[in-house]
Amino acid sequence: MKKQGSDSNPAPVLPALPEPLKDLKIKYTKIFINNEWHDSISGKKFEVFNPANEEKICEVEEGDKADIDKAVKAARKAFELGSPWRTMDASERGRLLNKLADLVERDRLILATMEAIDGGKLFSTAYLMDLGACIKTLRYCAGWADKIHGRTVPMDGNFFTYTRHEPIGVCGQIIPWNFPLVMFIWKIAPALCCGNTVVVKPAEQTPLTALYMGSLIKEAGFPPGVVNIVPGFGPTAGAAISHHMDIDKVAFTGSTEVGKLIKEAAGKSNLKRVTLELGGKSPNIIFADADLDTAVEFAHIGLFYHQGQCCVAGSRIFVEEPIYDEFVRRSVERAKKYTLGNPLLPSVQQGPQIDKEQFQKILELIESGKKEGAKLECGGGPWGDKGYFIQPTVFSNVTDDMRIAKEEIFGPVQQIMKFKTTDEVIKRANNTTYGLAAAVFTKDIDKALTFAAALQAGTVWVNCYSAISAQCPFGGFKMSGNGREL
Amino acid sequence: PIPLPLLSLQIFINNEWHESTSGKKFPTYNPSTLEKICDIEEGDKPDVDNAVEAAKAAFQRGSPWRQMDALSRGRLLHKLADLLERDRVILATLETMDTGKPFLQAYFIDLEGCIKTLRYYAGWADKIQGRTIPVDENFVCFTRHEPMGVCGAITPWNFPLLMLVWKMAPALCCGNTLVIKPAEQTPLTALYIGSLIKEVGFPPGVVNIVPGYGPTAGAAISTHHSIDKIAFTGSTKVGKLIKEAASKSNLKRVTLELGGKNPCIVCADADLDLAVECAHQGVFFNQGQCCTAASRVFVEEQIYPEFVKRSVEYAKKRFVGDPFDARTEQGPQIDQKQFDKILELIESGKKEGAKLECGGLAIEDRGLFIKPTVFSEVTDNMRIAKEEIFGPVQPIMKFKSIEEVIRRANSTEYGLTAAVFTKNLDRALTLASALQSGTVWINCYNALYAQAPFGGFKMSGNGRELGEYALAEYTEVKTVTIKLSQKSP
Numbered sequence: 001m002k003k004q005g006s007d008s009n010p011a012p013v014l015p016a017l018p019e020p021l022k023d024l025k026i027k028y029t030k031i032f033i034n035n036e037w038h039d040s041i042s043g044k045k046f047e048v049f050n051p052a053n054e055e056k057i058c059e060v061e062e063g064d065k066a067d068i069d070k071a072v073k074a075a076r077k078a079f080e081l082g083s084p085w086r087t088m089d090a091s092e093r094g095r096l097l098n099k100l101a102d103l104v105e106r107d108r109l110i111l112a113t114m115e116a117i118d119g120g121k122l123f124s125t126a127y128l129m130d131l132g133a134c135i136k137t138l139r140y141c142a143g144w145a146d147k148i149h150g151r152t153v154p155m156d157g158n159f160f161t162y163t164r165h166e167p168i169g170v171c172g173q174i175i176p177w178n179f180p181l182v183m184f185i186w187k188i189a190p191a192l193c194c195g196n197t198v199v200v201k202p203a204e205q206t207p208l209t210a211l212y213m214g215s216l217i218k219e220a221g222f223p224p225g226v227v228n229i230v231p232g233f234g235p236t237a238g239a240a241i242s243h244h245m246d247i248d249k250v251a252f253t254g255s256t257e258v259g260k261l262i263k264e265a266a267g268k269s270n271l272k273r274v275t276l277e278l279g280g281k282s283p284n285i286i287f288a289d290a291d292l293d294t295a296v297e298f299a300h301i302g303l304f305y306h307q308g309q310c311c312v313a314g315s316r317i318f319v320e321e322p323i324y325d326e327f328v329r330r331s332v333e334r335a336k337k338y339t340l341g342n343p344l345l346p347s348v349q350q351g352p353q354i355d356k357e358q359f360q361k362i363l364e365l366i367e368s369g370k371k372e373g374a375k376l377e378c379g380g381g382p383w384g385d386k387g388y389f390i391q392p393t394v395f396s397n398v399t400d401d402m403r404i405a406k407e408e409i410f411g412p413v414q415q416i417m418k419f420k421t422t423d424e425v426i427k428r429a430n431n432t433t434y435g436l437a438a439a440v441f442t443k444d445i446d447k448a449l450t451f452a453a454a455l456q457a458g459t460v461w462v463n464c465y466s467a468i469s470a471q472c473p474f475g476g477f478k479m480s481g482n483g484r485e486l
Numbered sequence: 487p488i489p490l491p492l493l494s495l496q497i498f499i500n501n502e503w504h505e506s507t508s509g510k511k512f513p514t515y516n517p518s519t520l521e522k523i524c525d526i527e528e529g530d531k532p533d534v535d536n537a538v539e540a541a542k543a544a545f546q547r548g549s550p551w552r553q554m555d556a557l558s559r560g561r562l563l564h565k566l567a568d569l570l571e572r573d574r575v576i577l578a579t580l581e582t583m584d585t586g587k588p589f590l591q592a593y594f595i596d597l598e599g600c601i602k603t604l605r606y607y608a609g610w611a612d613k614i615q616g617r618t619i620p621v622d623e624n625f626v627c628f629t630r631h632e633p634m635g636v637c638g639a640i641t642p643w644n645f646p647l648l649m650l651v652w653k654m655a656p657a658l659c660c661g662n663t664l665v666i667k668p669a670e671q672t673p674l675t676a677l678y679i680g681s682l683i684k685e686v687g688f689p690p691g692v693v694n695i696v697p698g699y700g701p702t703a704g705a706a707i708s709t710h711h712s713i714d715k716i717a718f719t720g721s722t723k724v725g726k727l728i729k730e731a732a733s734k735s736n737l738k739r740v741t742l743e744l745g746g747k748n749p750c751i752v753c754a755d756a757d758l759d760l761a762v763e764c765a766h767q768g769v770f771f772n773q774g775q776c777c778t779a780a781s782r783v784f785v786e787e788q789i790y791p792e793f794v795k796r797s798v799e800y801a802k803k804r805f806v807g808d809p810f811d812a813r814t815e816q817g818p819q820i821d822q823k824q825f826d827k828i829l830e831l832i833e834s835g836k837k838e839g840a841k842l843e844c845g846g847l848a849i850e851d852r853g854l855f856i857k858p859t860v861f862s863e864v865t866d867n868m869r870i871a872k873e874e875i876f877g878p879v880q881p882i883m884k885f886k887s888i889e890e891v892i893r894r895a896n897s898t899e900y901g902l903t904a905a906v907f908t909k910n911l912d913r914a915l916t917l918a919s920a921l922q923s924g925t926v927w928i929n930c931y932n933a934l935y936a937q938a939p940f941g942g943f944k945m946s947g948n949g950r951e952l953g954e955y956a957l958a959e960y961t962e963v964k965t966v967t968i969k970l971s972q973k974s975p
Contacts, residue, residue, distance in 0.1 A: 143609020471612050
């Protein structure tokens with residue numbers, strides 16, 4: 001399952017896949033502030049579960065407002081003028097990020113195993129894709145550290161003017177559970193590269209790899225207080241961040257619903273800068289002249305990757321009428337060939353959904369599809385008697401007013417609809433408050449570039465899906481987000 | 487001493503070591519002991535042709551180097567930096583043996599600059615971005631910043647490894663392939679780098695190194711019809727020949743880092759100790775053999791006698807000796823030719839009426855060591871005030887007003903660097919704007935970093951090395967314009 005682009009690069013990129021670690025010990029379960037491990041001020045802990053078997057993995061210290069305050073104090077101190085971090089050469093910041101990448105490479109197996117167990121993610125995907133992306137993003141941002149350029153500006157009058165691109169300050173970063181480690185790196189790498197200090201709150205479902213990174217950050221030699229990690233819940237620790245009067249910027253990846261709350265809180269508190277990566281209902285448009293096999297495969301992976309739990313999931317597939325039936329047939333065939341089970345096993349192709357709440361929401365939306373008249377082609381219900389598994393599900397004859405065509409499902413449920421003309425499909429594709437990604441499959445250059453211009457999406461893929469790389473900016477139009485990452 | 491088997495002594499093409507086509511070799515000497523270090527294969531036109539063939543093949547569409555992800559190019563540059571760090575002592579020792587520069591300077595300054603420059607450009611590799619451009623009517627327009635192709639690099643003997651890395655790093659970062667001719671006086675570290683290039687895993691043909699002489703191997707490069715770009719660091723005189731040859735052959739793109747006669751302006755309100763020290767290091771560093779040498783020191787009248795007095799004290803204290811001695815600040819000049827030229831210019835100073843404050847002659851009967859020399863009461867028409875000396879000779883002149891010193895500082899065909907010592911903000915920034923130099927240092931000297939562009943105004947050069955600006959010298963811009971059936975907003 002290739003997430004990054006297609007076969008334009010013959011140079012071997014993927015390492016050989018080892019076996020996941022047996023008996024992985026979870027060493028880091030406390031709050032990370034000033035390069036030290038702290039208990040929660042309240043004394044409370046919370047449980048972390050393995051979604052494949054619903055068993056408890058361990059307990060983690062539960063951070064709340066008081067712990068966030070403590071972390072912010074540490075981050076603020078580390079950001080003071082004259083501090084080791086502020087006086088460090090920019091190139092040295094880059095060296096530290098590269099060192100961190102080296103350590104992630106060294107501990108790749110540990111992190112991948114941990115991510116698979118905590119997040120229900122396929123081990124093979126975690127090792128090859130997630131960890132690969134983490135390492136590359138760290139190295140990419142490491143290279144930028146000493147290239148944050150300002151400009152000199154020829155002003156009128158007898159003035160000499162130049163700009164400085166200074167770090168914002170203390171950045172609060174709230175990380176989701178679908179790509180815990182990758183999203184953690186997408187946030188800390190550019191923040192640290194530019195000289196900021198951070199307070200990170202990983203998702204309560206998946207705090208383990210973030211905490212492990214705390215140990216690597218200390219080992220790499222980042223000064224104390226530059227990175228602080230406070231596990232906890234959204235309404236408590238998360239809200240403490242978005243409302244904090246001494247945090248200069250908040251970056252959040254998660255649902256559009258929560259994103260709005262965060263931006264509101266930022267406005268009400270201290271006008272902190274906000275970047276948001278939110279949900280999507282991304283259109284994937286397949287023309288009759290497309291290479292059908294390629295389109296089917298990309299549309300499939302584009303939806304089912306990581307159990308459908310991707311903000312870029314291509315969850316509205318518009319197929320040009322003449323090839324509609326054949327496309328549906330091939331997509332169903334592709335969706336049926338799945339082995340579900342323990343994500344650590346190499347033979348398994350689909351793992352569990354992250355938790356009970358998501359599991360129930362997805363099943364509810366599947367029911368709505370059946371009720372509202374979509375044709376259930378395969379799947380349509382849960383799988384197994386333990387863990388949050390859902391069968392790969394395909395709906396055809398979907399119409400735009402159905403809930404499954406409008407709401408983000410975040411599960412292994414593929415919607416296939418029909419279209420006749422270019423103008424019609426552009427209108428329908430854009431008819432959403434989301435705007436994260438989109439794709440078009442066609443051999444016609446005119447169509448491809450017309451769609452590239454016309455689609456209201458932060459990323460438009462042509463004849464591919466999910467091609468994401470550290471070098472390319474990523475982010476949403478409209479309510480899929482504010483600002484860009486990478 | 488380095489055991490000779492460790493030295494690479496042949497021509498490096500396609501990651502392999504070759505003998506010269508002619509069978510000829512040439513010697514390289516240690517300027518400190520005047521002893522021959524070893525013989526090197528002497529490359530000439532046929533060897534350059536072979537190297538260019540290899541570089542061209544490595545640049546073909548579909549080759550491993552062209553297909554490689556930009557990020558991977560960056561990783562290779564980082565790995566090369568790692569190997570330089572690993573072999574830092576070896577390289578610093580070779581550089582000292584070959585150039586006579588003090589070992590501690592080779593280790594802490596030259597090698598440091600090399601490692602940092604490699605890592606800086608490693609980071610740029612996957613950020614060579616084009617632009618999308620809103621053009622009129624119904625077109626989609628974007629630019630690609632493509633590698634130029636086969637780049638020839640001719641490097642000097644004063645900072646052999648550092649000048650090589652200044653060219654190699656941005657060239658490789660942008661995806662080019664290289665044919666390098668190191669100076670005949672100092673080929674050893676360049677050839678050692680060949681072995682590291684191979685160890686790191688650069689594909690064969692990406693970097694090729696052909697030691698040899700200027701009029702033969704160097705000219706073969708500047709006139710070659712299959713070399714797309716040439717970068718040269720050396721004298722203005724040779725720089726002009728190269729640009730001429732480039733034009734006459736195939737209009738290859740040219741960047742040049744040439745000589746300088748750099749003004750160092752000390753105002754009365756300067757921190758005097760700082761100014762004296764910086765001016766001193768600025769002219770005497772690397773035995774005076776720097777294109778950035780502060781070889782015209784302009785001192786404001788009021789503080790002139792004191793400045794001269796302190797500069798002479800500094801010059802007298804300068805420890806000249808064996809480059810491997812930790813106390814040594816100054817080693818020998820690079821060769822007899824330079825040595826003779828410097829002494830000739832010193833004589834001209836004495837003849838034309840400058841006041842010799844100290845030094846003024848060679849140190850021993852044998853050897854290429856010259857005493858640190860200070861001239862005061864220098865006037866602008868003297869040869870020592872106009873010609874690049876490239877030796878340990880500091881001419882100090884007097885000035886009255888800012889307008890005057892600006893005019894005098896700019897009155898040269900050179901324009902590489904300049905320095906200003908003052909506490910006054912207005913004066914500093916006025917001079918920074920007025921001086922016709924590629925770099926202006928304020929209250930410092932020789933502050934050179936991979937991030938900041940470096941190059942000359944006027945006849946001190948064409949183009950810039952270092953910083954983001956170097957990328958423009960190693961890429962060719964392609965504009966792609968696509969017609970649409972309708973106008974897209």
